[in-house]
Amino acid sequence: MSFDVEALRRQFPILDRTVHGKPLHYLDNSATSQIPNTVLDAVERHEIAHRANVLRGIHYLAEAATEAYENARKDVALFINAADSSEVVFTSGTTSAINLVAHSFGQGLKPGDEIVISMLEHHSNIVPWQLLRQRSGIVLKVIPATDDGRMDLDKLPDIVTEKCRMIAVTHVSNVTGADTDIHRIVEAARAVDAKVLIDGAQRVPHGPVDVQNLGVDFYTFSGHKMYAPNGIGVLWARRELLDDLPPFMGGGEMIRTVTMEDTIFAEPPHKFEAGTPPIAQAVGLAAATRWLSETDTPEAILHVAKLAERTLSGLAEIADGRIRIIGPQGTQSRLPVISFTVDGIHPHDVCQILDSYGVALRGGHHCAQPLMDFFDVTGTTRASLTFYNNQADVDALLEGLAAAIKKLT
Amino acid sequence: MNSNDMYQDEIVALAKSKTGAERLENPDATVTLDNPLCGDRVTLDVTVSGGKITAVGHRVRGCMLCEAASALVARDAIGTDTSAVSGGRDKLEALLKSGTLPSEDDAWSTVSAFGPVAEFKSRHECVLLPFEALGKAIEEAESKI
Numbered sequence: 001m002s003f004d005v006e007a008l009r010r011q012f013p014i015l016d017r018t019v020h021g022k023p024l025h026y027l028d029n030s031a032t033s034q035i036p037n038t039v040l041d042a043v044e045r046h047e048i049a050h051r052a053n054v055l056r057g058i059h060y061l062a063e064a065a066t067e068a069y070e071n072a073r074k075d076v077a078l079f080i081n082a083a084d085s086s087e088v089v090f091t092s093g094t095t096s097a098i099n100l101v102a103h104s105f106g107q108g109l110k111p112g113d114e115i116v117i118s119m120l121e122h123h124s125n126i127v128p129w130q131l132l133r134q135r136s137g138i139v140l141k142v143i144p145a146t147d148d149g150r151m152d153l154d155k156l157p158d159i160v161t162e163k164c165r166m167i168a169v170t171h172v173s174n175v176t177g178a179d180t181d182i183h184r185i186v187e188a189a190r191a192v193d194a195k196v197l198i199d200g201a202q203r204v205p206h207g208p209v210d211v212q213n214l215g216v217d218f219y220t221f222s223g224h225k226m227y228a229p230n231g232i233g234v235l236w237a238r239r240e241l242l243d244d245l246p247p248f249m250g251g252g253e254m255i256r257t258v259t260m261e262d263t264i265f266a267e268p269p270h271k272f273e274a275g276t277p278p279i280a281q282a283v284g285l286a287a288a289t290r291w292l293s294e295t296d297t298p299e300a301i302l303h304v305a306k307l308a309e310r311t312l313s314g315l316a317e318i319a320d321g322r323i324r325i326i327g328p329q330g331t332q333s334r335l336p337v338i339s340f341t342v343d344g345i346h347p348h349d350v351c352q353i354l355d356s357y358g359v360a361l362r363g364g365h366h367c368a369q370p371l372m373d374f375f376d377v378t379g380t381t382r383a384s385l386t387f388y389n390n391q392a393d394v395d396a397l398l399e400g401l402a403a404a405i406k407k408l409t
Numbered sequence: 410m411n412s413n414d415m416y417q418d419e420i421v422a423l424a425k426s427k428t429g430a431e432r433l434e435n436p437d438a439t440v441t442l443d444n445p446l447c448g449d450r451v452t453l454d455v456t457v458s459g460g461k462i463t464a465v466g467h468r469v470r471g472c473m474l475c476e477a478a479s480a481l482v483a484r485d486a487i488g489t490d491t492s493a494v495s496g497g498r499d500k501l502e503a504l505l506k507s508g509t510l511p512s513e514d515d516a517w518s519t520v521s522a523f524g525p526v527a528e529f530k531s532r533h534e535c536v537l538l539p540f541e542a543l544g545k546a547i548e549e550a551e552s553k554i
């Protein structure tokens with residue numbers, strides 16, 4: 001079956017709009033992806049027909065909203081092949097999911113215990129551990145990067161010691177697009193009985209993952225990067241871990257009994273979902289998982305890989321080698337998140353001029369300042385592609401870039 | 410206005426001129442300022458004498474707008490009264506925020522070069538940063554006298 005990108009684009013009304021009088025070429029998918037009609041419809045239908053608070057309500061709408069919310073959990077569990085839907089904790093996004101783990105798992109750690117992260121992390125998988133270090137005196141260790149923007153997993157034996165309690169790393173870098181070999185991470189962690197947390201924010205938009213097959217302990221991702229609404233994300237963890245971890249935030253929805261002396265907590269996942277959760281957003285996320293499970297056919301994946309290849313080779317041809325790819329040079333073990341620098345031109349100037357061509361890119365440090373320091377750059381320009389991008393998007397990027405370089409040189 | 414038009418010849422020429430883009434050997438004061446939003450960083454050296462600016466040198470790690478504003482600062486500050494610098498910054502801010510053009514024979518009327526940036530709020534700080542660095546550097550230099 002061939003892949004009809006134009007038919008897919010029709011599911012995303014925003015792709016039809018113009019900016020500055022030019023057709024929109026949306027290449028900032030790693031920051032936030034667009035939403036297909038089916039997801040928008042699911043959210044709207046829920047809000048029109050079933051809007052109410054969840055749990056405890058004894059009226060029709062409250063029960064319908066609770067059912068919708070818990071069904072959303074089941075859809076997400078299916079999407080990541082969780083053993084049970086009680087392993088899916090809804091959060092407001094990847095950042096809050098990682099903070100939850102840093103707090104709850106962190107409570108059981110003592111000074112000198114080690115957490116291993118990598119040079120390729122987004123700030124949201126660095127700062128929560130630094131805060132934990134301040135609270136608990138843990139030691140933070142860092143897997144270095146290779147020159148082509150991958151995690152240097154050959155260094156694992158030097159870094160992961162008997163004191164390691166957790167390896168927390170990204171599945172795919174939001175700067176270089178490099179795809180981490182999770183099995184090697186798991187192997188290193190298991191050898192010292194440490195846990196593994198994977199930041200899947202950049203991996204999940206490209207198709208379902210199988211958390212059981214990956215063999216990890218915690219997996220996190222954000223809805224807004226995977227064709228779902230803002231304000232919803234997921235922490236998946238093995239049920240036995242969730243049973244053992246203390247709650248992070250306290251409040252309504254996460255309790256069984258409260259007296260003025262004490263509180264008995266609810267069972268997971270509700271133990272970790274204090275307060276009214278993002279209900280319609282969860283319904284939207286579930287619709288996005290169904291949409292994505294149908295969309296990520298081998299043909300669609302090939303389509304994106306070809307676009308990435310053309311982007312990489314097009315960049316190499318522009319401006320006599322003034323463009324440096326920050327990340328893997330080829331398409332092997334990488335996703336279509338493509339960062340580059342243009343010698344002598346700042347990423348914000350590149351992005352500003354490309355914007356005038358209708359091309360939406362992102363320039364700057366991408367919340368990964370340690371990685372920028374490693375590459376000795378102030379920032380990069382990033383084009384991030386997904387299923388609905390087409391050849392016209394790549395052409396507009398390359399044409400705009402050539403014009404920007406001419407103008408600013 | 411199309412963002413392409415923001416990079417008008419005058420701004421591009423200023424940035425390329427690299428005026429003052431070299432650190433001073435014996436500055437009276439040095440100030441480094443960051444723009445946390447975009448990561449631009451300006452390090453600016455100044456020497457002053459008798460209430461006048463005598464030399465400016467800078468190193469910019471930032472975008473073309475920040476480079477252009479630093480070059481303008483270095484070009485137009487020499488020989489001006491130290492007390493006029495904050496007025497220059499205010500003129501630039503008024504131009505960016507409300508499109509008010511400075512009158513031609515004012516000190517620092519040359520900030521009008523940055524008129525095209527007014528429409529792009531996210532870039533205002535890029536051009537203001539070197540002026541803020543100059544103001545701080547002068548304050549420091551004069552506090553030592």
Ligand SMILES: Cc1ncc(COP(=O)(O)O)c(C=O)c1O
Pocket residue numbers: 030031092093094095096122124125170172173174199201202222367
């Ligand atoms: C790899 C990675 N991790 C974490 C995050 C943070 O996600 P959120 O802001 O949705 O919490 C991002 C977002 O840019 C990301 O790219």
